[in-house]
Structures are given as C-alpha cells and as structure tokens.
Amino acid sequence: MPELPEVEHTRRNLVRWMKGARIAEVTATDARIAKPSPRAFVKALTGRVVTAIDRKGKWLRLLLDDGTRVFGHLGMTGWFEQAGPEPLRFERVGFVLAKKKKRVAYVDSRRWGRLEIARADVAGWTALGPDPLADGIDRALLATKLARRKKTSVKEALMDQKVLAGVGNIQAIEALWKAKIDPRSRAGAMTAKDVAAIAEALKWTIARTLADLAKGDAGAENPFVIYGRKGTPCRRCKTLLVRADLGGRTTTWCPGCQALKR
C-alpha cells in the first residue's frame, strides 16, 4: 500500500525493527521478488548487520555492514510486518534477526514489489527526482518540469517519479483538490501561483497521511478527503465529486471548486 507516506512509515518501522541488528537467517524463494535470484539474495544478506535504512520516493534502501545495498520497492501490494515463527499469508521474504524475538516479513499478494541486492545505487534509485519530504519542493524547478509537458495533465506529470519522487495516484488527487486545480489541467498551463499552491498542497497531504499512519488505526475507513469519494459532497463547496480515467488511473475531483486550465 505504498506512496511516499506509506513507504516512509514502513522505513520508520524497519529502523525500529532492524537497524543495528544482525540478520541470522533469510528465507526467499520467489524469483520475481528477490533479485538477482533468491539464492544470491539469501547468500548476500545472511550474517550481515543492517547499518542504515533510507528512502527516496517510493524506494527503500538498506545498507549492510559489508557495503551491500538492498533496494526495495513495494509495488502495489507489498509491505513489511513483524511476524512470529510461522510464515504469513503471501509472505515472500523473511528475516530472522539475532537477539530479536520477532521476524520481519515482506508480504506481497500481487508480487509487483521487489527486493534487489547491489553494490552501488541502481538506476531505479538514481533516476528519481527530488523527494518532497526529504528534499523539500523547489518551486522553480517544479515549474520548469511542468512547463515542459505540453500535452499531459498536471496530475500525470506530478505522478512522474522524475518530477517528484513518491507522489502517486492518491497523493496527486488529494493535493490537486487542496490546490483547487482540476487534475485534467495541462501541466504546461500552471502559473507560478499554481505551482506554489501545489507545493503547499503536497506538503499538506503527505503530512496528513503520515500522521494518520502514525496513529496506527489500520482497517479504519477511508482517511482521504477526495480519493474514493466519488458522488459525495465536496468538503469545501458541497458539489458532488466526480471520477474519470486519466492516463489509465482513476481520478476523483470536485467540478465545483477545482479550476480547469487549458
């Protein structure tokens, strides 16, 4: 369940569960997930100490005491959780840690995520644009990147990981509502004022989602203002929210108070 806030939440959990710990045992059998191969993955991690856990956008990076790096992406349905001795449903990778009672399990029903070992940063990591949480949002740079997009919508542009790392479907939807901009607006039509509003809105939705995750009431109802609320009244102007496909992704917005700019 991962966009930037969920991945950051995951990172904070992993810091508590794994940082400084020695990996006593690794289980991995799924070649789609453990790269370059489950066997190489197990061999590289067994006996190592996790020295740092970083995040950029939706990617995680674990540093080990021998210089090995483990890059993790949760795909659409991946997450980490603590587990007892029995494998969890859809568990794909498991870590037994020395001096720790609980294992750490990577669970992923759809298997779109992956965990990959490397000796240096991989392309998926280095190609990312700035991270809104860690790096802040440079408005001039964001304006330049949006201006380059002559045809695509502002929402699709925001979801481009080279523009800003970590913004996904939900965060883009929530931010554009907050910024009062119709998601179908052309990226190239954004004014400096629009860009400033988007930057503020992204900070707002990321902080808000992160705070919800920290409360830890998983399984609670939809915590978002706009996402998944088609047909309900806009919290701001009471117009009923609408939904449509944009670049193949479900998009919800308020036709009453989000201005369309062409």
Added chain:
DNA sequence: ATTATTGTTGGTAG
C-alpha cells in the same frame, strides 16, 4: 461473473 485496484517497466512512435 464482473469490475476495480495506493505502480513500474519496456516497447513503439514521434
């Protein structure tokens, strides 16, 4: 049975 799903990647074309 049908529909929808919080994401990336690789191909093609321009």
Added chain:
DNA sequence: TCTACCAACAATAA
C-alpha cells in the same frame, strides 16, 4: 534524449 501512449505484470476484494 525527451515526451507520449499503451500493454503487461498478478491476485485479491467488493
């Protein structure tokens, strides 16, 4: 090199 578009990947939940 960069943008734009599309299909593919896979398995669940409503």
